[in-house]
Amino acid sequence: MLQWYKIDKTSFYVENRIYEVEAGRTRICIMHNANGWKAFSRKCPHAGASFVTGWSEGEEVVCSYHRHRFNLTTGKGCPGQGDFIKIYPTKVEDEELYVAIESSGSFFCRLFK
Numbered sequence: 001m002l003q004w005y006k007i008d009k010t011s012f013y014v015e016n017r018i019y020e021v022e023a024g025r026t027r028i029c030i031m032h033n034a035n036g037w038k039a040f041s042r043k044c045p046h047a048g049a050s051f052v053t054g055w056s057e058g059e060e061v062v063c064s065y066h067r068h069r070f071n072l073t074t075g076k077g078c079p080g081q082g083d084f085i086k087i088y089p090t091k092v093e094d095e096e097l098y099v100a101i102e103s104s105g106s107f108f109c110r111l112f113k
């Protein structure tokens with residue numbers, strides 16, 4: 001089940017810069033580019049670096065450590081990398097940014113599912 005979380009102070013964000021934010025209990029990265037808001041995994045799957053020092057090129061985010069690239073729509077790494085990142089749905093309502101995180105539900109919800 002998806003749970004929407006409001007991300008604070010979107011008006012202070014600079015275009016194409018990557019930020020780490022909290023969405024509920026999950027720490028993620030967000031960025032605004034020409035295609036709108038993007039929300040994705042905080043850590044690069046290659047060796048665990050934060051994407052906050054990375055950058056975007058077109059529809060890809062680039063990790064600054066070893067230059068692995070990931071599509072910001074599908075999460076797929078470039079051919080040959082064999083890895084991917086998680087992409088989170090975003091929406092803007094009343095000029096506020098919301099990010100959806102998959103919720104596993106409570107212990108009892110999972111038990112009786």
Ligand code: FES
Nearest residue numbers: 044046047063066
């Ligand atoms: S840690 Fe990101 S490319 Fe190596």
